[in-house]
Amino acid sequence: MPRSPEAQQRQRDILHIAMDTFAARGYNNASLAEIADRAGLTQAGVLHYFRSKALLLTSVLELRDQSDIEQLGPDRPHGLDFLRHLVDTALRNAEREGIVRLYAVLSAESVTDDHPAQEYFRDRYDGLRSFVTDALREACELSDEDTPRAENAANAVIAVMDGLQVQWLLAPGAVDMAASTDLVVTSLLAALAPHRFGPDGRARQAGEGRTK
Incomplete structure (x- = not known):
């Protein structure tokens, strides 16, 4: 420095x-x-x-990551709170086009041979995949045997968020990244734990005076 x-x-x-x-x-x-x-x-x-x-x-x-760390706060949320953080991130991304474009361009470019950001993005995806998997397992109270399902769901969440960024950059008026992310996360929660997040589970929780 x-x-x-x-x-x-x-x-x-x-x-x-x-x-x-x-x-x-x-x-x-x-x-x-x-x-x-x-x-x-x-x-x-x-x-x-x-x-x-x-x-x-x-x-x-690193500057881009620092912006994300500052918005995340001192402690990483877990379970449903982390999944809500992903939706909030999609909402904030609609207000920072430059960072979204940087990520979209460089992440796609990093798959080329000898790209200097390839290791960065590989590590970033590994870490994010682990965080989302843990959050889904915690929110859905999944056993170790269900970890592969949670990992597949985590990959789907990440893929949706990245794909939405590209669509939004090309046609911002046609894409609501936060709403689409929320819909996918909600659907995956219902698929992974219908007893908690499916229609019957929500009705039971409402009857017991609890909210999701």
Whole structure:
């Protein structure tokens, strides 16, 4: 990290410019020359703050994650609370197009050979899959034997959320990411635990004076 406040601000400016550039052009098509020009620097000036283009990309992804961590709060929610957090995230994403575009572009691009963000996205999906699986198991009170079903459902939730982002970027007026995510999560809960989240389960809970 640069020590002076001015240098730290310059570093932040470069990161935000790089985020916009990577989101618009992808990693492979974005150039350090363009990023440097937009930042009012030479390429050597950008490399003074970030030793390589790959390191700049990594720093951009860390900045994106920091935004998610700040919104999540100090403690990760569990069970139904985490699933509700996913719906809330879809709602917030509709207000941060740049970050959504960055994620959509780079996650798709990362499947190409030797892409510097490939390990990042592989680890991210592994972690998110584990979180969603645990949340579904907790919410539905599933046994260890039902873990494969919860994992399949978690993959479906993640796939829906990612696919909705692409559709929303192309036609924002036609896609409600939060409503669609909520519908899928609700349907999967009913499929995994009909005794709790299906029509009979909801009716029983209502009769006992409890809510979902």
